[in-house]
Amino acid sequence: MATLVIQTAFLGDVVLTTPLLSALAALHGPVDVVTTPVAAPLLETHPAVRTVIPYDKRGTDGGWGGMRTLARRLKGEGYARAYLPHRSLRTAALAFLARIPTRIGFAGGWSFLYTEARPKPRTGHETVRLMALADGASGVYPPQLRATPEDAEAAARLIEGPFVAIAPGSIWGSKRWPHYAQLAAQLGEHVAVVVVGGKDDVELGDQIVSAVEPSGRPAVNACGRLTLRESAALIWRANALVTNDSAPLHLATAMGTPVVALFGPTVTELGFGPVRAGDVALGIDGLQCRPCSSHGPPRCPLGHHRCMRELTVPAVFAAIEGLGALRRRD
Numbered sequence: 001m002a003t004l005v006i007q008t009a010f011l012g013d014v015v016l017t018t019p020l021l022s023a024l025a026a027l028h029g030p031v032d033v034v035t036t037p038v039a040a041p042l043l044e045t046h047p048a049v050r051t052v053i054p055y056d057k058r059g060t061d062g063g064w065g066g067m068r069t070l071a072r073r074l075k076g077e078g079y080a081r082a083y084l085p086h087r088s089l090r091t092a093a094l095a096f097l098a099r100i101p102t103r104i105g106f107a108g109g110w111s112f113l114y115t116e117a118r119p120k121p122r123t124g125h126e127t128v129r130l131m132a133l134a135d136g137a138s139g140v141y142p143p144q145l146r147a148t149p150e151d152a153e154a155a156a157r158l159i160e161g162p163f164v165a166i167a168p169g170s171i172w173g174s175k176r177w178p179h180y181a182q183l184a185a186q187l188g189e190h191v192a193v194v195v196v197g198g199k200d201d202v203e204l205g206d207q208i209v210s211a212v213e214p215s216g217r218p219a220v221n222a223c224g225r226l227t228l229r230e231s232a233a234l235i236w237r238a239n240a241l242v243t244n245d246s247a248p249l250h251l252a253t254a255m256g257t258p259v260v261a262l263f264g265p266t267v268t269e270l271g272f273g274p275v276r277a278g279d280v281a282l283g284i285d286g287l288q289c290r291p292c293s294s295h296g297p298p299r300c301p302l303g304h305h306r307c308m309r310e311l312t313v314p315a316v317f318a319a320i321e322g323l324g325a326l327r328r329r330d
């Protein structure tokens, strides 16, 4: 009988769940996953996943009616067990309404709806904490994702040759580093630059690309022009990715691309930093207000945003140079 995983949290959380998926697949065979429509294409090509079931919880499947409809479908599949790495009422209720006989998740919140609640480790990287649900099985670590040859072709059409990728966006405003354009101008003296992101990042991408123009080096604003998997394929081709503490950090990890990650209102100790040796996390040490929230507020509550403003372009540039990203990557 099949195994279901319900993970409808943010995109980065879904990527960080992939080692758990492969551990569960080692135990029970490839798993079915309920996830967001945004994250679904990333899991469709994952070898631990049998079927992806998109759940548009804030759109077409929203509300009580949408949940009941999906629960009926899941019940019809006759799953033996469900793993619930995301602590939320919606997740707990969905597995409960689907009458899945074994429902395993983390203690706290709505875990009285589970049949088995396990303590979630308070420390360590999130990928490792999630493995507490894996019954001792080990998964493919760190996270890995696969793009298709078509995704790679779409990415290759945008730029040839070596480049450094920049992911300047974040849905949390206080996590956005404000100096990407200055960094890009400096990078442009050495290497081509590609900006990755969604439709909301197009304007920011244009500003960054404009800053590279005086150097004469290629600069491409890929924001909003690629699917998520194509973006992952593009990140795979980059010498390195520079990013905030946001989903592209985890995409780069999963595609094996070196990372320089910039942490402002959050800190790596929260469990969402780089996991590979050699990757770099930068942040301002000794700033008393850090971290000010687990996700990063929309704006700096103190108004000065020192955690990001004082992270300098030379420091970030040196980290990129230290990764060897200004040399050609074979």
Ligand code: SF4
Pocket: 174, 264, 265, 266, 289, 290, 291, 292, 293, 299, 300, 301, 302, 303, 304, 305, 306, 307, 308
């Ligand atoms: S309060 Fe401190 S950590 Fe939070 S956004 Fe402002 S400067 Fe950054």
